[in-house]
Amino acid sequence: MTETAKNIKLVIEYKGTSFCGWQIQKGQPTVQEEITSAIESVTSQRVNVIGAGRTDAGVHALGQTANFMIRHSLEPERYRDALNFYLPDDIRVKSSEEVDEKFHSRFSAVYRRYRYLVGLERSALYREFRYEVERRFDPARLKEAALRVLGEHDFSPFCVVASRQENNFCTIYQSRWYRIGPLLVYEVRGNRFLHSMVRSLVGAMLNLSDEDPDDHPANLTLDSFTDILLTPSGLRIPFTAPPHGLYLVSVGY
């Protein structure tokens, strides 16, 4: 029996702690390799699994999205349970479905949503799930900085230098800080994100200072942060918040 090729879309949740990120790297535990291996265990076929976003080592995902083409008789909805049977407990496929053959989890995406959690006190339970900083932050300054991120900017100063591309413009639709109990939360939604961009934005905003930048050239003020967004130079923002506070929340199509 010859099956026609199906394009299967997966929504995937994972705890990034034990993985060297999404993308397959030889000899390293990666989420993409675990998913690819699980598909192979189910179907005896090694396929190319395309992810919407390449999360770095330690970054978590609540709604990473991936797709792969396969000729197999398994019903698309059943990949969820079949893959979960083989996957380690810190990766869960939330849903599986057949999508149009033109669907591409990376190129078809119209937005990605990320969340960053800052814990304002040390936690015995949740330290793998937030960046813990025992400092005070000015909520008004964070709020204002988040507003300045909105819109279309060249975000190359917030990108790992080696990963910069020809076009580093991204459009940010939503950018805000809010507080829930001992957590400071940053939510950002945009059409695309450069390598380490959310962590660099968070690192910069958490390190905003009132001090005169002439006296402390390494410091960022709200004004110098805005200048970098408006007229980026070859500069690379020196603050990168650690990966374990970051979540890829969802990908929109």
Next chain:
Amino acid sequence: MTETAKNIKLVIEYKGTSFCGWQIQKGQPTVQEEITSAIESVTSQRVNVIGAGRTDAGVHALGQTANFMIRHSLEPERYRDALNFYLPDDIRVKSSEEVDEKFHSRFSAVYRRYRYLVGLERSALYREFRYEVERRFDPARLKEAALRVLGEHDFSPFCVVASRQENNFCTIYQSRWYRIGPLLVYEVRGNRFLHSMVRSLVGAMLNLSDEDPDDHPANLTLDSFTDILLTPSGLRIPFTAPPHGLYLVSVGY
């Protein structure tokens, strides 16, 4: 310089996953041993650390309370940071203070509050922090069962047989189920709790059934659950919810 003895009260948070519970057991990792060792590292004295409640292996605490008597010049408030320096990351002292010499973390307590988290879907991130059950529950039945727990009862059927005491009466001031997103939460507050009592109550309530108990003698109905609370026999409830969903939230004085 001779110090007068001080009674130091600690409020402690811990992730129970890696510990064989609170109470010291030779050769096993326990929270009480970690706290005792940290006090010894700070003061060079081995003291008797009294905990308000003996949590079982795997049970978490947000507000375990302990106290110890010590003659030492360290200011009471500074024990917090000093102990945290030596403690593993999954135990955090939230506060330390000097209390009256008569204060006893176990006998002075007037209530304990516990929480039990049931996850209604599998989570890649939080499986160590909730009991995951992919089943549907009748919220009205859970609500009603929780109400029947209120008041003073002989809870011996909900106690590990070997741990039963002469008097197994406990008074429950608060007992309720509620739902937050994919979580079912049970909150219970009482003057005392027997060994494994919260987990047995949760286990029993999650396993309530409509089936005729004459046909299925192992099943509990809302009526047979109530009968056990009103007229306990030597019976031991056969359902015990697993420890990793349980939190000792706070102890009241």
